[in-house]
Amino acid sequence: MLLRAPSGASINTTQALSPAEIPRQASIRYLPVNLFASVMGLSGLALAWRQAGHQFGTSALIDAAIGSLAVVVFAVLCIAYAAKAVLHPCAVHNEFRHPIAGNFFGTITIAVLLISSVVAPLSARASEIIWGIGAASTVALSFTIVSRMLRGKVDAGHSVPAWLIPGVATLDITVAGGTLPMAWAREVNLFAMAVGTTMALVFFTMIMSRLIHHHEKLASDMVPSMMILIAPFEVGFLAYTSFFQRIDTFAAMLFYFGLxxxxxxxxxxxxxxxxxxxxxxxxxxxxxxxSNAALRYAEHARYLPVTVLAVALLVFLSVLIAVLLVRTIHLVASGKLLAPK
Incomplete structure (x- = not known):
């Protein structure tokens, strides 16, 4: 598999294989782990429409349909990526060890955490079990990523927005589990907020320094990932308000800076x-x-411009994900999604 460094240069992650072993046609080997971000987007959209139903009385069928689609997409991707792991373990290993792509494994754990919130209205018990799996795997991933970085000799040019994903994933533990009734869940959520907040702030500072001072710009295919820079603040807002069950001045500051x-x-x-x-x-x-943060803040502020902004963001998110779905289906149908890069 070829991955691009921030400079735009291609990095060969199949170097463990001989040229004769590297296929030149579409293969499950080339399924990118970052595609799990689609589950995160769909789940987040379902939760946003659920919040809109609570605030504005929109039909519960909307969030149910989107949530069902998120679960189906997650199941399909899990099966497909498991097949990649079985058939092409070297490709998965190289992807995980890559200084940039490895961070996208956090999209899997975040997807699990968000799915736990999606299924909560159907089964509280299933939601708790899924959340527990997601929390454990997220902490393990964050520990692995940080331990890897602390070995030193990390190229400053690899300081890209994807570095924020493990920290955001840890914050998502509290977003999804902030109100769970188990006594031990409170301590897990506090731990997650402490780790996630510190990781997000440290990496955000490093990434901003790289974006400002580094001579080489991000490769064009990495530019969309710059939007991840808003995640620590909006996910932080959701984690804080979910755990403390209030929106105060600090929470409002997180929301507005992310905006x-x-x-x-x-x-x-x-x-x-x-x-x-x-x-x-x-x-x-x-x-x-x-979008979720804006809807939650609008319910608290009860100020018309904020409400209008929240609705506009929900519409924008809905259109964006619809476009991404259509374009991704086209990639799959054309065979380009699994083609060698």
Whole structure:
């Protein structure tokens, strides 16, 4: 598999294989792990419409349909990626060890956590079990990523927005489990907020420094992932308000700074010159977090412009995910999704 470094240079992650062993046609070997971001976007959209139903009385069938689609997509991707792991273990190993792509394994654990919230109205017990699996795997992944970085000799050029995913994943433990009734869940959620907040702030600072000072720009196919920069603040808002069950000045500051970053990035990302690829799904989950945060804050603020903004963001998110779905289906149908990069 070929992955692009921030400079745009291609990195060969199949170097463990001889040229004769590397297939030149579409293969499950080339299924990108970042496609799990689609589950995050769909789940976030379902939860946003659930919140809209609570606030504005929209039909519960909308979030149920989107949530069902998220579960189906998650199941299909799990089966497909498991097949990749069985048939091409070297490809999965190289993807996980890659300094950039490895962070996208956090999209799997976040997807599990969000699925636990999606299924909560159907079965509280199933939701708790899924959340427990997601929380354990998220902490394990975050520990692995941080331990890897602390070995040193990390290329500063690899400081890209994808680095934020493990930290955001840890915050999502509290987003999904902040109100769970188990006594031990409170301590797990506090631990997750402490780890996730610190990781997000440290990596956010490193990434911003790289984006400002590094001479080489991000490769064009990595530009959509810049939207991940809003995630620590909007997911942080959701985690904080879910755990403390209140919206105070600190929570409002998190929401508004994330909103500021969104408006700073939106015109830099949505350009016709950037070709569509699976990486565009990196847009969906931070925008889903922003939409959910805006709806929750609007319910608290009860200020018309904020409500209008929240509704506009929900519509924007819905249209965006519909477009991403159609474009992804086209990639699958054309065979380009699983083609060698």
């Amino acid at each position: 500021f970053v969104f408006f700073s990035l939106v015109f830099k990302i949505f350009k016709r010159s950037i070709p569509f690829a699976a990486g565009w799904w990196a847009l969906s989950f931070p925008l889903a977090a922003l």
